[in-house]
Amino acid sequence: MAEVVWLTAKLAGVTTLLLLLLATPLAWWLARGEGLAREVVGALVGLPILLPPTVLGFYLLIALGPESPLMAPLQPFGVRTLAFTFAGLVIGSLVYSLPFAVQPLRNAFQAVGQHNLDAAATLGASPMAVFTRVALPLSLPGYFVAAILTFAHTVGEFGVVLMIGGAIPGETEVLSIKIFHMVEALEWRQAHLVSGALVGFGFLVIVAMLLLERRMARAARADD
Known part of the structure; x- marks a missing residue:
């Protein structure tokens, strides 16, 4: 069990x-960009929330399989597929959890x-400096x-994990899969x-979120 917990x-x-x-550059562009492209990309980012995990896992399985064109650049290095590997699980998790980060x-x-950003730009800060010295520190609660x-x-x-990783002990068998097998x-x-x-873990996560939101709300009122 310790191995499963560690892998998870x-x-x-x-x-x-x-x-x-x-997610940082993508979220920054979605927050500050304009036009139809931003809405289309935003919809694509949020798509994993609505798609059944098995559907997303199915297409990821195909995309990371040995017959996929996406795997062709890796085949000269002896990598035919990333399905049923830990690397494949990471890729699947990146796609599936993307909206929860963005x-x-x-x-x-x-x-x-915007006045904070404009003030920094007026003082001669470059766009990168504006982001790293102004936007990033103010956005730490969001991180x-x-x-x-x-x-x-x-x-x-x-x-997603079951579809793309199966249940290989020590390689792709995580807690959710372990419970299913039990x-x-x-x-x-x-x-x-x-x-x-896991129920206790989820409860603690929710409590942490509520406390963080309360602290963010207090900070916002203090700034006003």
Whole structure:
């Protein structure tokens, strides 16, 4: 069980770190951009929320399979497929949890007062300096929200993980899959213990979110 817990935490941690990096420029553009393209991209980002996980997992399985054109550049290096590997799980988790990282960051960036950005630009700051020295510090609460949601959402994945990773012990068998196998084997006590732990984890995540939102609201009132 320790191996399963470690693999789940590893997957959630790697996914969270990568998504915070990847989602930052995307969320900034969605928050500050204009035009139809922004709305189309925003819809695509939010699509994993509405799609059944098995549908998303099915297309990811095809995209990362040995017959996929996306895998052709890796075949000279001996990599024919990323399906049923930890790397494949990470890619699937990045896609599935993308909206849970992008949307909080987008909201945080939108909440940054335009007057703050304009003031920094007036003082001669470059666009990168405006972002790193003004927008980024003011948006840190959004990063905490995005990190919490992404980590928790990745821990709870089932459909995408099952489709793209299967259940290879030590490689792709995470907690959600382990519970499924426990139920199949009629190991009710073990399933109760693991499921109860995840319920407690989810409760703590919600409490943390509520406390963080309260703190953000107080900070916003103080700034006003």
